[in-house]
Amino acid sequence: MSVLVTGGGGYIGSHMVLGLVDRGEDVVVLDNFTTGFDWLISPAATVVQGDVADGALVGKLVKEHEVDAIVHFAGSIVVPDSVRDPLGYYLNNTARTRDLIAAAVASGVPRFIFSSTAAVYGEAGSEPVREDARLLPLSPYGRSKLMSEMMLEDASAALPLNYAALRYFNVAGADPDGRSGQSTKGATHLIKVANEVVVGKRPFIEMFGTDYATPDGTAVRDYIHVTDLIGAHLAALDHLRAGNGNLVANVGYSRGFSVREVLEVVGRVSGAKLDIRVAPRRAGDSPSVVADSTKLRTSVGWVPKHDDLDSIVADALRWERHLLKRNAS
Structure with a gap:
């Protein structure tokens, strides 16, 4: 048996491949490499270039490959881009996910793990958000992911398909062993951008909005190390393979940091003085989104091992310096 990972050449997908390979799983990667990189993928995986909508x-x-589970990461992820190009996001994130689900059912794949997002909650408030909170996404990105969750729920009710939808909070960091990390050009994730400033790839970093109703006026997020995120996926896969029911769960540490706090940590860890510039809020951004991850911890026994913002930043910075050397060679 093997696991099919879509978008396995991307940031999170490549880490999923590493997590599966590390525990002896056979892995097949399907990626069109629009944004992903084949060199990020473990050489132990079988790599196929193609579209997830190609049934x-x-x-x-x-x-x-006798696939018994699909883990679906392929998609578009930038909130402001989704506001500018909503139909593109509904095509890439929703319509193509529908085609992949249909192919899974037609091929007899019994398990499907979906890369969802905390953006399905919209303005969640300052308290940790639970899975039963109101779902009112603020952006086409969040709506495109919520629609995919709904399709999985409906398909599972009618067809022989069990699924897990994991709602990520802010994923950051890199493989502690230095095998993969976030490598996309023009990335918008805060820790990635800040570390690009540290290594000289960008001249400054913008702080989007300083007038939110948060303790220091900047947006608050729950930052989770990518390796712990993959641990959640592996636990969800084991949960489904054991014959348990569907799972919809948050993946975060249940602790938030503001943009100002994160930039202070980047400065401290790197020893660099960042050029920080204030900019207007971005469309679709929420003031505060922090996970209540109790359900994940209790239902599948997920135990995070990298819950430390300094370590997250340090791993991400180490990868950024690796990229600088790799691209210069």
């Missing part, structure tokens, strides 16, 4: 290709891979 014939998905069916062929399922049959050839």
Whole structure:
């Protein structure tokens, strides 16, 4: 049996491949490499270039590699871009996910793990948000992911398909062993951008909004190390393989940091003085989103191992310096 990972050449997908390979799983990666990189993928995985909406290709891979689970990461992830190009996001994140789910069902794949997002909650408030909170996403990105969750729920009710939808909070950091990290050009994630300033890839960093109703006026987020995020996926896969029911769960540390606090940590860890500039709020951003991850911890026994912002920043910075050397060679 093997696991099919879509978007396995991306930031989170490549870490999922590492997590699966590290525990002896056979892995097949399907990626069109629009934003991903083949060099990020473990050489132990089988890599196929193609589209997740290509049902014939998905069916062929399922049959050839005896796929018993699909872990779906492929998609578009930038909130402001989704505001500018909503139809593109509904195509890439929703319509193509629908085609992948259909291919999974047609091919007899019994398990599907979906990369969802905390953006489905919208303005969640200052308290840690639970899975039963109101779902009112502020952006097409969040709506595109919520629609995909709804499709999985409906498909699972009618068809032989069990699923897990994991709602990520702010993923950051890099593989502690230095094998993968966030490598996309023009990234918008705060810790990635700040570390690019540290290594000289960008001249400054913008702080989008300083008038939020938060303790220091800047947006608050729950930052989770990518390796702990992958641990949650592996636990969810084991949960489904054990014959348990569907799972919709937050993945975060239940602790938030403001933009100002994160930039202070980046400065302290790197020893650099950042050029920080104030900019207007970005469309679709929430003031504060922090996870209540009790459900994940109790239902699948997820135990995070990297819950430390300094370590998250340090791993991300180490990867950024690696990229600088790699791209210079």
